[in-house]
Amino acid sequence: MNFCQRSKKRPNKSVKRLTGNAVGTDYQVTHPKLSALIERAKALPPLVTAVVYASDEVSLRAAIAAAGAGLIEPVFYGSEARIRVLAEQLHLSLPGRIVDTGESAVEAARRAVKDAADNRVAALMKGSLHTDELMAAVVARDAGLRAETRITHTFVFDLPRYAKLIALTDAVINIAPDVRTKADAITNAVRLLIQLGVQAPKVAILAAVETVHERIPATIDAQALVALAVSGRFGSAMVEGPFGFDNAISATAAAAKGIVSAVAGCPDLLVVPDLNSGNMLYKSFVYVGGGECAGIVQGARVPIILTSRADSQFSRIASCALASIARSKV
Missing domain, CATH: 3.40.50.10950 (Rossmann fold)
Known part of the structure; x- marks a missing residue:
């Protein structure tokens, strides 16, 4: 994979x-x-x-x-x-x-x-x-x-089958974040990753599918967040999406769908659509994936x-x- x-x-x-x-x-x-x-x-x-x-x-x-x-x-x-x-x-x-x-x-x-x-x-x-x-x-x-950004939460995971630490936001604080809140969550998490030594964090915006669909709000948000990244909002971070979880985390899955991306297969940060999906992903990492985590509230x-x-x-x-x-x- x-x-x-x-x-x-x-x-x-x-x-x-x-x-x-x-x-x-x-x-x-x-x-x-x-x-x-x-x-x-x-x-x-x-x-x-x-x-x-x-x-x-x-x-x-x-x-x-x-x-x-x-x-x-x-x-x-x-x-x-x-x-x-x-x-x-x-x-x-x-x-x-x-x-x-x-x-x-x-x-x-x-x-x-x-x-x-x-x-x-x-x-x-x-x-x-x-x-x-x-x-x-x-x-x-x-x-x-x-502080200057909204209050958000960032997890950092050690997963046995992933070569580096991987962060996740926001699985704890914001129930149904809008684009502005997600942007602040990315800003907070990117700042933390840079402090951890990741100079140009790779950020994957998650959704159910990897194409923008007007009936799937998470994909619309992803498109808006990528536009903010292009404008320089997130500094050195490379922000791409929307990604399904499979093609965000696996270069093989991304290639199978014809996705050409500097982020796919090697993200430093996963941005989830809402608290429900984030909380389930966090618990899956720990209880099924054998991972362990650290987490803090930022903002x-x-x-x-x-x-x-x-x-x-x-x-x-x-x-x-x-x-x-x-x-x-x-």
Whole structure:
């Protein structure tokens, strides 16, 4: 299938061990591309990160593991008594400090966002509160966190059968994005890819078919986004579409349909039509494709680590690493 001219060798199943100084950071991973991203982030100063409402085991362990790996310097927001009792029950040593905001998740989010706006913390990390509770605080008009682009989410995947990291937007935040929102999602994701070292990201706009059809809105949007790219909106990025998923990801499939493209078969970024298709693609990559992911929310003044309850600890660690690189000047 010629996925980005991948090696004909079997995927590397060798196990790499990540170690750290805190409980939960000594574990095995089999995703070398994301592991390399984590190692790169370890060379940066720890990111001062507001861990918002870390009142459950999963979010507390993840934050402590990321701190132990040298990726973040956590500041915990929530009930100090509850956080300390939970840490004691789990036999965990708490790094960083606690901002006691009581039992209210909404108050924890409001206080963390205010501290981000006041430059007291450099990133936000979702704990056990609902995503809507955190994002409502972020997008509030008086919060001071809005930036020049709309709020969007970008995943970065390590897929066993794909030769490089591949990004996906937007599978989390925007339900039915219009062209302007998709353009901002591309702008945000391209900026992140450049920070990851991809100087001219290849962007594939996905739809059900690879031709523009007036009854398929995603193809009309793709045509408009390509026109924006031609006008220079996305800088060095090469933006093409619409693509069906098969001819976006496989040069062989593209050739079979007579598609001549610099992007087909080797994209760095996939842009999905809407949240439904993006969320299903993301979960297919992980649960069927054997992939692993990191993800952050962009478009605010600070990166937001917005993980799912079902995400692995490795994914949470990798998301902290991605946020650290996104926040850095390199």
